[in-house]
Amino acid sequence: xxxxxxxxxxxxxxxxALGVIVxxxxxxxxxxxxxxxxxxxxxxxxENAVVVGFLQIIxxxxxxxxxxxxxxxxxNLQVESGPTGHLALKAFGSLGAALLVTELFFLLAPPxxxxxxxxxxxxxxxxxxxxxxxxxxxxxxxxxxxxxxxxAVVGSIALARRLxxxxxxxxxxxxxxxxS
Amino acid sequence: MIPLTYMMSLSAIIFAIGxxxxxxxxxxxxxxxxxxxxxxxxxxxxxxxxxxLGSMDGQVIVFFVMTVAAAESAVGLGIIISTFRNRExxxxxxxxxxxx
Numbered sequence: 247x248x249x250x251x252x253x254x255x256x257x258x259x260x261x262x263a264l265g266v267i268v269x270x271x272x273x274x275x276x277x278x279x280x281x282x283x284x285x286x287x288x289x290x291x292x293e294n295a296v297v298v299g300f301l302q303i304i305x306x307x308x309x310x311x312x313x314x315x316x317x318x319x320x321x322n323l324q325v326e327s328g329p330t331g332h333l334a335l336k337a338f339g340s341l342g343a344a345l346l347v348t349e350l351f352f353l354l355a356p357p358x359x360x361x362x363x364x365x366x367x368x369x370x371x372x373x374x375x376x377x378x379x380x381x382x383x384x385x386x387x388x389x390x391x392x393x394x395x396x397x398a399v400v401g402s403i404a405l406a407r408r409l410x411x412x413x414x415x416x417x418x419x420x421x422x423x424x425x426s
Numbered sequence: 427m428i429p430l431t432y433m434m435s436l437s438a439i440i441f442a443i444g445x446x447x448x449x450x451x452x453x454x455x456x457x458x459x460x461x462x463x464x465x466x467x468x469x470x471x472x473x474x475x476x477x478x479l480g481s482m483d484g485q486v487i488v489f490f491v492m493t494v495a496a497a498e499s500a501v502g503l504g505i506i507i508s509t510f511r512n513r514e515x516x517x518x519x520x521x522x523x524x525x526x
Contacts, residue, residue, distance in 0.1 A: 252432065259436065260443070267447035276459065286469070290469075298489060302492065310462070310495065314459065343443065346442045363478055395497055397497075403504075406503075
C-alpha cells in the first residue's frame with residue numbers, strides 16, 4: 247500500500263475511535279466502532295495479514311458488532327439526556343489518556359524497540375501458513391480456545407436466561423429469594 | 427513499507443482512546459465498546475511487528491485474541507442483559523451493589 251493510504255487510514259481510524267467515545271447515542275458509538283474495525287482490517291491486509299484481516303471483518307465487524315446491535319435494540323437504549331459523567335472525571339480521563347500516549351511513545355520509540363527487520367518468507371499471511379502454524383505449534387492453545395468458546399456459550403445462556411417465575415407457594419422462602 | 431514507528435503510534439493512540447472511553451463514559455455498553463477498541467489496538471501492534479519480523483506468530487496470536495474477544499463479548503453482553511432486567515439501567519454509577 248502507498249504511504250499516503252496508510253496516513254489516510256490511520257487518521258480515519260483515530261477519528262472514528264474518538265467518535266466511539268464522544269457520541270451520545272449508543273447506536274452512533276457502535277457505527278463508529280464498526281468503522282474503526284473495518285479501517286483496522288484494511289490496515290491488516292496492507293500489512294500482508296490477509297486472512298486475519300478478512301477474519302477481522304467477518305468475526306469482529308460482522309458477528310460481534312451484530313451482537314452489540316441486538317443488545318442495544320433489546321435494551322431499547324435512547325440518547326443519553328443531560329450531562330454524562332462528571333467534569334472532573336472527563337478531565338482526569340483525558341489527561342490520563344494523554345499521559346498514556348506519551349508514555350507509549352517513549353516506550354515504543356526506536357532505541358527501545360529494536361526489531362530486526364526480516365524479509366517475509368514466501369506465502370506469508372496466507373491461509374496455509376496460518377493454518378500450518380495453528381495446527382502444529384499452537385495446537386494445545388487452539389483446543390483450549392474451543393473449550394473456552396463452549397464455556398462462553400453455556401455461560402452466556404445461563405446468564406441471560408429469564409428465571410422461571412414460581413406461582414405456587416409451597417415454599418414461600420424460595421419465591422422471596424427469586425423475587426428479591 | 428511504512429515505518430514501524432507509525433504503526434505503533436497509531437496503535438498507542440487507539441489504545442489510549444479506549445482507556446479514555448472506559449474512564450469517561452458511564453454507559454456500560456459504551457465502556458464495553460471501548461474495551462473492544464483496546465483489544466484491536468493491541469492486535470494492530472501484533473500484526474505490525476509480526477510482519478516486520480517475517481513471523482506468523484503475531485497473526486496466530488491475533489487469531490486467538492479475536493476468539494477470546496468473541497467469548498468475552500458474549501458473556502459480557504449476557505451480564506449486561508441480566509443486569510438490565512433486574513435494575514432497568516445501564517448507567518455504571520447507578521450499579522453500586524454486587525447483588526440485586
